[in-house]
Amino acid sequence: MLYPLDEPEFLEEVQAEVRENVRRLRHHPALALWCGNNEIEMLWPLWRWQWKGRPGTLAHLAAAHERFFYELLPEWVRAEDPDRPYWPGSPSSGIFRRGTNEDRRGDVHLWDVWHGWAPTGAYQRRIPRFISEFGLQSLPPARTLITFGPPGEWDSKRPALRRRQRSPGGNERLLYYLMERFRIPGAFEDLAWLTQVVQAEAIGRAVEYWRRHRERCGGALYWQLNDAWPAISWSGIDVYGRWKALHYAARRFFAPIALSLDIQGTRVGLFLLNDTIQPWRGRIRWSLETFLGEVLHAGEEEVEAPPLRATPVRAVETDPFLRRYGRALAFVAELWEGTERQALRVALFAPEKDLVFPDPGLVIDVIDRGGELEILMQARALARFVTLELPGADVIFSDNFFDLPAGRPVSIRAPIPPGWTPGICRRALRVRTLADLSQSPPWRDRWLRLQRRLSLRALLERIFYLFL
Incomplete structure (x- = not known):
């Protein structure tokens, strides 16, 4: 993972490779910065353990890493593209081996959710400066699944699906995260659809949370946009260009002017997110209602959102209504500009698996x-x-x-x-x-979730991610 700095001929080849690729890509309109490496510095704790009995070797590796990614590579890049910033690695604090993948400075990769089996709510326990990688997997649409094998082979334990899985233990994780909020459907095609919903909901809630803390968090990039082959992966678009739920949802949760709901217990917070450089004016209509549309509590707010800011609009207390009618209620909010509805959001007070629609x-x-x-x-x-x-x-x-x-x-x-x-x-x-x-019995869902949480793989992976 590190370049041998004591081999001049090899370094010349590396410099030529850098020069050619920077020249090839430097005019691309989507290029924001040059990044030295992916996750090398984040894995330094593992190297310390691997070389703990050889401090001289470890010191040599550290010096080589710092020399290459903090001195040589940025110098080579700057010579070809002086106007675009360089960042030593992702994640990085910008200071070698200090605060890597921590929230105080630089960027982070958040993989406690998914690889570390943490619940999706763990995203809202951290407010980093910038999230450059996080994600959750989903199955592709049925038209793509058919390229994996015939419907009789659509089973997470069958070879047709296992060989398309990009993440060890990924098929088990798909069910684990689905059961956070939903019951397992009876048909596999419905299961595939529901994993897309889970992915879109988890990523959307995380992004909106970080956007509500814009004064600290500068942005988020989810992994990943698309696929290079027919796969079960973290993508929002599959290899054939078919949009999953995530890609549709991204247009809503990344909208420059966005409406966001935050439920804390029985209180619902309404936020207006403005990522543009202009102020925005409109109104928010909100209501607490039954699933059949009976309105129990409602209001309308005239709103003005300053540029580049998350604006708290109102907090609505719903406790009296939840006590009387139970949790099968929906909080509905609509964002209007003139006569045009710009956004509509719905929030529930219980996981969908505990509700009857x-x-x-x-x-x-x-x-x-x-x-x-x-x-x-x-x-x-x-x-x-x-x-x-x-x-x-x-x-x-x-x-x-x-x-x-x-x-x-x-x-x-x-x-x-x-x-x-x-x-x-x-x-x-x-x-x-x-x-x-069609839903499976609740006891089956609870049993499957417990099995996955207590599996040896899950326990070892949770311990591993505690040390990163």
């Missing part, structure tokens, strides 16, 4: 808009994670995997696939919500 009674109309479909939808009861599909076609909808509370109309746009007609689209359109899934 009624049939949403979706009313759907599909209209031909001259080569484009407009899908008009309205629900009679809360529809959780509404997902639209045109089986047999790869279509990117204007929004997907969204919540639709009772009585709120929504319009979704989508291109008509080549060779299809509006009539074919109407007949083929498939809509899925959480209420449509």
